[in-house]
Amino acid sequence: MTRIYVPANAEMLAHLALHGEVKPVLDVHTVTSWLEREAPGADVEDLEYTAFADAALASVALLVDQAPRRVVISADVPDDLVSEEPGGTAAKFDGSVKLKKVAAIHMDDAAAAVEIAAELLSGEPDLERIESNVLDWYAPSELHDLLAALNVGKS
Numbered sequence: 001m002t003r004i005y006v007p008a009n010a011e012m013l014a015h016l017a018l019h020g021e022v023k024p025v026l027d028v029h030t031v032t033s034w035l036e037r038e039a040p041g042a043d044v045e046d047l048e049y050t051a052f053a054d055a056a057l058a059s060v061a062l063l064v065d066q067a068p069r070r071v072v073i074s075a076d077v078p079d080d081l082v083s084e085e086p087g088g089t090a091a092k093f094d095g096s097v098k099l100k101k102v103a104a105i106h107m108d109d110a111a112a113a114v115e116i117a118a119e120l121l122s123g124e125p126d127l128e129r130i131e132s133n134v135l136d137w138y139a140p141s142e143l144h145d146l147l148a149a150l151n152v153g154k155s
Contacts, residue, residue, distance in 0.1 A: 004029065035088075060130060076101050
């Protein structure tokens, strides 16, 4: 199994909750052979954090007309469904992320959302400022409560 980090948004979380799976719309991120070569001697947690941070940054592109909260879904998927892109942590994922394979959900808190909204409205968002916010961790079992708090996915 390969741990992937899926750039997502609140609507994708709602889809995951409703259908039990979600298909990534962007490349996923993972610890790639390129990353391992570029960071010799780095421990697994540092490599995973790099891939996670890249996914969090990629999720900014999904915030148009969305709640301004970056979302990353961490999941374990079969190795043969993941193919690395050259020169980074990006990878293609040929499949859907099943809720039962989600290890964690990460999302910006309300204070970060206010800051991110202001950055996005500025026309030239400062990505370093956005990245300075740490995403909160949620267990998959908290997904419905998280969506209810965001008032997303109700119809």
